Amino acid sequence: MVGRTIRQITILRAKTCRPDTPACLQKTLVGRRIERLDRRAKYLVFNLNPRPSETAPPRLLAHLGMTGRLFVQPTDVPLPGHTAAVLRLDRGQLVFQDTRYFGRLTLDTTPLDRLGPEPLGIHFTPAALATALGSSRQAVKVRLLDQRAIAGLGNIYASEALFLARIHPERPAGQLHPKEIAALHRSIQTVLSQAITVGSTVPLNWSGSTKTDRLFYYGRHPDAPGSYEERLRVYDRAGAPCSRRRCPGTIRRILQAGRSTFLCPQCQSTWG
DNA sequence: CACCATGTTCCTTG
DNA sequence: CCAAGGAACATGGT
Numbered sequence: 664m665v666g667r668t669i670r671q672i673t674i675l676r677a678k679t680c681r682p683d684t685p686a687c688l689q690k691t692l693v694g695r696r697i698e699r700l701d702r703r704a705k706y707l708v709f710n711l712n713p714r715p716s717e718t719a720p721p722r723l724l725a726h727l728g729m730t731g732r733l734f735v736q737p738t739d740v741p742l743p744g745h746t747a748a749v750l751r752l753d754r755g756q757l758v759f760q761d762t763r764y765f766g767r768l769t770l771d772t773t774p775l776d777r778l779g780p781e782p783l784g785i786h787f788t789p790a791a792l793a794t795a796l797g798s799s800r801q802a803v804k805v806r807l808l809d810q811r812a813i814a815g816l817g818n819i820y821a822s823e824a825l826f827l828a829r830i831h832p833e834r835p836a837g838q839l840h841p842k843e844i845a846a847l848h849r850s851i852q853t854v855l856s857q858a859i860t861v862g863s864t865v866p867l868n869w870s871g872s873t874k875t876d877r878l879f880y881y882g883r884h885p886d887a888p889g890s891y892e893e894r895l896r897v898y899d900r901a902g903a904p905c906s907r908r909r910c911p912g913t914i915r916r917i918l919q920a921g922r923s924t925f926l927c928p929q930c931q932s933t934w935g
Numbered sequence: 936c937a938c939c940a941t942g943t944t945c946c947t948t949g
Numbered sequence: 950c951c952a953a954g955g956a957a958c959a960t961g962g963t
Contacts (some may be wrong), residue, residue: 678958705942729941730960745960763960765942774943801952810943819941898941921954923940 664735664757668696669711671751679747679761680769691721691770692750704778704815707733722772728765734758778814782851787813789841789848796836796844803839803847804832805920816851819898820858822925824850826897831931832917832924840935861894897925905929 669692674685692711698720701708709723725733731747735755742749743760748768750757759768779795780787795812796803806812807821816824825832827850830843839847896906901916905927912929 681958726942728943728958763940763942764958767943799951805952808942817941920952922942 664697664709664752665700666696666698667752667754669693669750669752673749673751674747675749676747676761676764678764679759679767681767682771683769688768688770692723695721703775703781704810705817706775708772708775721770724767724769724772724774725759726767726774728761728763728767730762731766732758732760734760777811779810779812781814782816782855787848787852789845792848792851793841793844796839798837800835800837802833802919803830803836804924806836807851808920808922813851816855818922818924819895820851820854822898823854823896826925826927826931827854829930829932831928831933832919832926834933834935838935843935857894897927900925 672685672689672692674680674688677685680688695711697709698712699710701710705726707725707727709725711721711723713720725731727733735752735757738751738756742758745760745762745764746758747761747764747766748759750759759766780791792813796806797812799806804821804825807816807824808818822832824847828843828846830839830847897914900914903914905912905914907927907930910927910930912927914925914927917924917926
């Protein structure tokens with residue numbers, strides 16, 4: 664997409680670009696060239712070329728929410744159901760499809776200012792994690808989902824990281840011992856790195872009959888059952904035996920801040 | 936029919 | 950100040 668110019672914009676769901684308006688996006692983006700793509704937390708950042716009078720180049724933020732998909736397709740291919748927005752380019756069109764409309768496509772970049780450190784960035788050290796956890800009495804799992812503490816960790820990988828670190832999700836965040844913080848730090852990086860590796864090995868193929876799409880799945884992959892499955896150890900595995908060697912535990916599901924948490928009560932201890 | 940869902944922000948209440 | 954809970958966004962799978 665880098666180097667292409669936005670020729671036309673169609674917003675089919677006005678709320679997708681809030682707090683902006685479709686007209687604002689139209690005015691700001693049409694005729695603009697995409698100079699660079701960045702990622703910050705779960706935001707995809709489109710850096711656009713500035714106009715002569717402008718000091719700062721505008722940035723377009725995309726967040727996929729839970730069901731969003733972003734892809735380029737030829738202009739003569741019909742739009743899929745639940746298409747929220749279309750950016751027509753020099754060649755092809757960028758489609759933002761979002762079944763549940765939790766996603767965003769906006770010029771409002773203020774969410775970036777509130778984000779904590781990137782878990783795979785150089786600033787994310789055990790000390791940085793200790794700072795992020797602070798002296799909070801909040802459950803560590805809930806804390807890990809706070810994007811101001813750590814940027815880009817979601818519900819699945821929060822459970823996975825705590826399982827790998829053998830830390831009970833309900834432990835108060837501020838009461839973890841230095842060794843546990845070090846283990847959690849390592850586990851977060853391991854879980855995310857492995858997920859990225861798995862994702863990057865899934866072949867991308869838009870042509871022909873296969874719909875292999877490099878998306879992440881926690882259940883069976885729709886086209887390749889078993890072969891490209893993510894290997895999640897606890898998430899969505901309530902009732903299954905713990906995958907840790909010689910652990911007799913059973914994976915349990917609990918609710919924290921309205922979200923599902925999965926854990927093994929046997930090997931994730933409640934008391935450091 | 937009921938309940939659940941990979942996310943984030945904002946608001947109210949205690 | 951902190952923490953918890955609900956709402957909002959809205960659809961589809963089981």
